[in-house]
Structure formats: structure tokens, C-alpha cells
Amino acid sequence: MSLMRQLLTLHRVNTQVTGLRQRLDSAQRFLDAQQRTLNELLQQGEELRRQMRQLEATTANLETEGKSHAERIEKLRTDLNSSKNDRQYQAILADMKSLQAKRDELDATAIGHMDRVEALRTQLATLQGSIDERTTLRDRAKSELDQRVADVSTRLSELETEREIAARAVPADARKTFERVAKETEGEAMAPVIEVSRRHREYACGACNLEIPKESFSKLSGTGESLVQCKACARILYIDEDAQVAVGE
Numbered sequence: 001m002s003l004m005r006q007l008l009t010l011h012r013v014n015t016q017v018t019g020l021r022q023r024l025d026s027a028q029r030f031l032d033a034q035q036r037t038l039n040e041l042l043q044q045g046e047e048l049r050r051q052m053r054q055l056e057a058t059t060a061n062l063e064t065e066g067k068s069h070a071e072r073i074e075k076l077r078t079d080l081n082s083s084k085n086d087r088q089y090q091a092i093l094a095d096m097k098s099l100q101a102k103r104d105e106l107d108a109t110a111i112g113h114m115d116r117v118e119a120l121r122t123q124l125a126t127l128q129g130s131i132d133e134r135t136t137l138r139d140r141a142k143s144e145l146d147q148r149v150a151d152v153s154t155r156l157s158e159l160e161t162e163r164e165i166a167a168r169a170v171p172a173d174a175r176k177t178f179e180r181v182a183k184e185t186e187g188e189a190m191a192p193v194i195e196v197s198r199r200h201r202e203y204a205c206g207a208c209n210l211e212i213p214k215e216s217f218s219k220l221s222g223t224g225e226s227l228v229q230c231k232a233c234a235r236i237l238y239i240d241e242d243a244q245v246a247v248g249e
């Protein structure tokens with residue numbers, strides 16, 4: 001088998017492997033994106049819950065403090081009734097007033113906190129809606145990936161074995177070039193030569209349309225042992241006998 005035949009065999013199986021892998025990769029990328037978005041939403045939910053817990057704890061403390069103020073006020077009221085003179089009466093009354101002012105302040109702060117907790121609860125409910133939606137999308141993406149894996153995994157491993165065999169048949173230097181170009185071109189390592197004009201002997205790269213010098217074309221039309229790369233896109237060029245007939249005039 002000529003070098004060109006070996007390369008074309010490798011190219012054909014490589015294109016199929018790449019195609020199947022791309023199907024899996026794109027499903028995996030889609031799933032990853034859904035999972036990332038879902039994680040962000042879950043994290044936002046955690047943060048909202050953390051804020052709620054903190055506010056609730058602070059509110060509970062304020063209520064305890066308020067209760068102890070209330071008890072002290074009640075005790076002072078008893079003292080007030082048994083006060084012995086006006087000076088004592090006024091002093092107790094002043095204490096009561098100042099305690100009541102503190103209590104009012106605590107209540108106002110607690111109410112503010114509770115309002116904030118309610119607002120957070122509403123925010124959390126909205127967020128939960130987004131989390132549910134995104135979870136559905138994530139699950140759908142996961143089953144799409146599983147389905148694709150189930151569909152292609154057997155075929156893919158068969159093709160990978162074929163590819164391995166085809167690659168081993170190609171001489172080391174040419175194989176290295178092929179692998180390098182395949183990596184740079186998402187698996188499209190080879191391009192057919194396009195006949196622009198048979199009369200003027202003008203030919204171009206089938207992938208990027210750059211004109212192919214006449215000497216390169218002569219090399220390619222020889223024994224099939226020359227490896228010629230496109231000067232622009234680096235693809236390994238080949239002459240597609242069938243296409244030549246179809247395109248030529």
C-alpha cells in the first residue's frame with residue numbers, strides 16, 4: 001500500500017473517531033455547563049439561608065433581652081407603688097422610662113430583622129424555582145449524555161482499535177505529521193486537491209482554497225509516496241481520483 005493509501009485509511013477512520021468523540025464531548029460540555037449554573041444557584045441558596053439563620057438568631061437574642069427589660073420594668077412598677085417619697089418616685093420613674101425606651105428600640109430592631117427574614121424567604125422561594133428548573137435541565141443533559149455514550153461507545157472502541165491499526169501502518173515521520181495536523185484541525189488532517197482549471201493546470205487546497213504550486217501537484221500525482229502539506233492550513237493533500245473526474249472540465 002502506498003503512503004498516500006495508508007494515510008487516507010488512517011484519515012477516514014480518524015474522521016469517524018473524531019466525529020463520535022465530538023458528539024460525546026459536546027454533550028459532556030452541555031452537562032458541565034448546566035451543573036455549573038446549578039451549583040452557583042445552590043450556593044446562592046446556601047448564602048440566603050445563612051443570612052436568615054443569622055438574623056433569626058440575632059432576633060431571638062433581642063427578644064430575650066427585651067423580655068428581661070420587661071421583667072425589670074414590672075419590678076420597678078411594684079417599687080414605684082411602694083416608694084416612700086417623691087424623689088424616690090421620680091428616680092424609679094426615670095429608670096422605667098429609660099428601660100422602656102431601650103425596649104422599644106430592641107423591638108424596632110427585631111421587627112426590622114423579621115421583615116428582612118421575610119424578604120429573604122421570598123427571595124429563596126424564587127431562587128428555588130430557578131433551582132428546580134435548572135435541575136430538570138441538568139438531569140436531561142445527563143440522560144442525553146448517557147444515551148449518547150450507550151449509542152456510540154461500542155462503535156467508538158471498535159473504531160479506536162481500527163485507528164490504532166491504521167496508524168501503526170503509517171511510517172513514523174508521516175504519522176507524526178498526521179497526528180500534529182489532526183490535533184490542529186479537529187481531526188481534519190487531510191484535504192483533497194481541487195481542480196480549479198485543468199486547461200491551465202491550476203489546483204487548490206480543498207480545505208482553505210490556497211493555490212497549490214505546480215511542482216507540489218506533480219509530486220502528488222506521482223507514486224503516492226510523497227507527503228505534501230498545504231502551505232496555508234498545513235493539511236496533508238491528496239488527489240481524490242473520483243472527484244477529479246467530477247470537478248474537471
Ligand SMILES: [Zn+2]
Pocket residue numbers: 191205206207208209210230231232233234235
Ligand atoms: Zn489548505
